[in-house]
Amino acid sequence: MVECVPIMTDQELASVAAELRIWIIEMLTEAKSGHPGGSLSAIDILTVLWFAEMKGVSGGKLASDRDHFVLSKGHGVPALYAVLAKLGFIRPEELKTLRKIGSRLQGHPDRVRLPIVEASTGSLGQGLSVAQGMAMGLKMEGKSSRVYCLVGDGEVQEGQIWEAAMSAPKFQLSNLCVILDQNNGQIDGHVNEVMPIEPIANKWEAFGWNVIDINGHKISEIKSAFEKSRAAQNSSKKPTLILARTVKGKGVSFMENNIGWHGVAPKADECARAIDEIRKASRG
Amino acid sequence: MASVAAKATRQAFGEALAKLGEKHPEIVVLDADLAKSTKSEIFAKKFPNRFFEMGIAEANMIGTAAGLAFTGKLPFLCSFGCFLTGRYDTIRLSVAYAQANVRLVGTHAGVGIGDDGHSQMGLEDIALMRALPTMGVFQPMDALETEHIMNYLVKEWKGPAYLRLTRQNVPDLFPAGAKFEPLKLMNLRKPAHKGGFKIACIATGATTAEAVQASDQLASQGVALSVWNAHSLKPFDSETTLKIAADANLILTVEDHTVIGGLGTCVAETLAEAGQKTQLVKLGVQDTFGESGEGFELYEKHGISAAEIAKKVNQLLRSEGKN
CATH class of the missing domain: 3.40.50.970 (Thiamin diphosphate (ThDP)-binding fold, Pyr/PP domains)
Structure with missing residues (x-):
């Protein structure tokens, strides 16, 4: 059995998420490009996932029977790099190399340069199929390891997502848990204006998934959704979809729900204002 | 066919x-x-x-x-x-x-x-x-x-x-008992020993059989056509290709694929990058679409059947004779 991660309180997890928000803002400012909106919408989910839910990934070491994670919305990778740095899988100083030549921290995940990201993503719609293949392989080996996959809500406009949505229930992948980061934003506008995806929960249910609807910024709700999904691994044959309702740019007032911050890095003054806000909110 | x-x-x-x-x-x-x-x-x-x-x-x-x-x-x-x-x-x-x-x-x-x-x-x-x-x-x-x-x-x-x-x-072509050499071109019909204008054919996939049959037909007419098979298009055996080129006046590639980016292109890149001036003629689908029909009819139409390859070789030899 893999070691359990040290149990953290909701408050401790929230303060880690706040610190990682600051790291995201700092690394994007340093890189002068990247995607703050979708990184900030996902960071609470990723913090709970990596610090409280996934097994065998603590203390900068990977256990052989660990759980796995695929970031299908590859542009949100600054959030993942921040988590990996906090967990000791990459050095915090390395975050400054994001998007720079020679760096392992490519603009989108690259599993050859940085194997812990598991799948190379960035062309939307593909990561879920890869996560599914991993879940199938682990199941064949009789392992209890779980596979988590974060997809964006704009990303579900891709046809390949629905191919995988159709096949994962066929293969009874109850070890697969997808988190849909529903921040309702994509480059050209609001998701439901660019290409409506609703009723999204009904669609996944109709495809044969267990759907859990939560506030994707509320630590207790995220935790409990993961617990429910894990508990159902042996009792249910269905894969899980956690519909996480989030806010694009969450935690920085001038970025929140502002599509303009999908793929633009903050400048030095904006970085300072953002960090100040995050710190104040965290203390308060 | x-x-x-x-x-x-x-x-x-x-x-x-x-x-x-x-x-x-x-x-x-x-x-x-x-x-x-x-x-x-x-x-x-x-x-x-x-x-x-x-x-x-x-x-x-x-x-x-x-x-x-x-x-x-x-x-x-x-x-x-x-x-x-x-x-x-x-x-x-x-x-x-x-x-x-x-x-x-x-x-x-x-x-x-x-x-x-x-x-x-x-x-x-x-x-x-x-x-x-x-x-x-x-x-x-x-x-x-x-x-x-x-x-x-x-x-x-x-x-x-x-x-x-x-x-x-x-048809079966791989010589019984022969060793499989990964990534290497394989010779199936030997080049002529005598002088004169020499044509070497490099083929791949189903068209290798066509090239071999063309070579056998030509041999009965006293014309030599050496034939090589390429089972690896990447990595491509440029070393053997250059040896073939050094011994031939013209290389004829044959493939059931567009001539853009396939075997013919592998050979063209190899020759050009080595400064090897051996002439190259690429047979294959010439930047056009396929269509319905019998496979052998389409091989005739696209000039990659044994008969068409033999015809092409004779034509190349004739035009060389006129020069």
């Missing part, structure tokens, strides 16, 4: 895969509703728990295979070549860029499939697959060579690879 019909390379692939499956538990197979056509069904029947029917959803099959590879499996994913290249973005990112140890098997290569017409013909798959870093591109000429390549792909090759196979039967 060559007269002796032995076996389709897809059939030889299906049989080899099922055989390799016995000693290689890491092999898993995926198909997208074409298992009967790609012959992956032979494996499916023998190892039902290691076969995944993915339905008519190739992109998902490709990504799923990458994920399986990351857990230590050796996935063979199968469809028609044209349907795989149709999901190029997924191959490019989830497989090639990730250097996933996946074998992509594209059957129904070229106009040789005949009646189904253009939409089912893999005509630019070699070109597209060659363009992807780390991707190996292989195409056997007959059943025995298919078996050799399958052994190589299971036991030696690391990283992604594409295997291109025929729908139609092809």
Whole structure:
């Protein structure tokens, strides 16, 4: 059995998420490009996932029977790099190399340069199929390891997502848990204006998934959704979809729900204002 | 088409895969509703728990295979070549860029499939697959060579690879008892010893049989045409190609694929980059679409049948004689 991660309180997890928000803002400012909106919408989910839910990934070491994670919305990778740095899988100083030549921290995940990201993503719609293949392989080996996959809500406009949505229930992948980061934003506008995806929960249910609807910024709700999904691994044959309702740019007032911050890095003054806000909110 | 019909390379692939499956538990197979056509069904029947029917959803099959590879499996994913290249973005990112140890098997290569017409013909798959870093591109000429390549792909090759196979039967060509030399061109008909204008033919896949038959026809007329087979389009054996070029006045390439980016292009790049001035003539599908018809009719039409190759050689020799 893999070691359990040290149990953290909701408050401790929230303060880690706040610190990682600051790291995201700092690394994007340093890189002068990247995607703050979708990184900030996902960071609470990723913090709970990596610090409280996934097994065998603590203390900068990977256990052989660990759980796995695929970031299908590859542009949100600054959030993942921040988590990996906090967990000791990459050095915090390395975050400054994001998007720079020679760096392992490519603009989108690259599993050859940085194997812990598991799948190379960035062309939307593909990561879920890869996560599914991993879940199938682990199941064949009789392992209890779980596979988590974060997809964006704009990303579900891709046809390949629905191919995988159709096949994962066929293969009874109850070890697969997808988190849909529903921040309702994509480059050209609001998701439901660019290409409506609703009723999204009904669609996944109709495809044969267990759907859990939560506030994707509320630590207790995220935790409990993961617990429910894990508990159902042996009792249910269905894969899980956690519909996480989030806010694009969450935690920085001038970025929140502002599509303009999908793929633009903050400048030095904006970085300072953002960090100040995050710190104040965290203390308060 | 060559007269002796032995076996389709897809059939030889299906049989080899099922055989390799016995000693290689890491092999898993995926198909997208074409298992009967790609012959992956032979494996499916023998190892039902290691076969995944993915339905008519190739992109998902490709990504799923990458994920399986990351857990230590050796996935063979199968469809028609044209349907795989149709999901190029997924191959490019989830497989090639990730250097996933996946074998992509594209059957129904070229106009040789005949009646189904253009939409089912893999005509630019070699070109597209060659363009992807780390991707190996292989195409056997007959059943025995298919078996050799399958052994190589299971036991030696690391990283992604594409295997291109025929729908139609092809005659046995691989000399009995001969050693399979991976990644090397293989000589099937020797060059003339005497002087004069020498033409060397390099062919691949189903057209190798056509080239061999053309060479035999020409030999009976006293004309020599050496024939080489290329089973690996990437990596391409430029070393042997340059040796062939040094001994020939003209190289004739023959392939059932567009002449843009296929075998002819491999040879052109090799010659040009080495400053080798041997003339090159590329036979194949000349930047046009396929169509319905009998495979042999299409081989005639596109100038890649034995008779057309022989005609081309005589024509080249005649025009050389006039100069």
